[in-house]
Amino acid sequence: MVNRRYRKGYRFEHRVKRYLEKLGYKVFRLAGSKPIDLIAIGWEGGDIYYIECKTTRYTKRTGNKLMEIIGERPGTPVVAYRDEYNKIKFYDPRNNKEIKIPHAKSLDKFDVKI
Secondary structure (H helix, E strand, C coil), rough: CCHHHHHHHHHHHHHHHHHHHCCCEEEECCCCCCCCEEEEEEHHHHEEEEEEEEEECCCHHHHHHHHHHHCCCCCCEEEECCCCCCCCCEEEECCCCEEEECCCCCCCCCEEEE
16 A cells, blocks of 8 residues: 555656646656655756655755755756645745746757767
8 A cells, every 4th residue: 555645746756747848847766765856957048947846835954955956957846836826836945945947948849868
């Protein structure tokens, strides 16, 4: 039997992944209990988001751990969480503010090897 919390987190990760793919990002899911759950790459401007998905609200400790792992790599660390209305919210721990992830041009028409 699969753990209920694991299933809840897994479903939320896939929900965030589908949302970002609809915005035009190429999204990779990193399986396992790692601080980084998803990596989203946008074609225009080379946007890179390192995403930790939380089914509960954002905590400062989560953001600090994510920033520590990412270090000075290019890209933005983001904590994705659900608000009280079950909407996906994104929080940037580097700047301590909620962010909106913009649309990106789709990578599907390009032959990108990563």
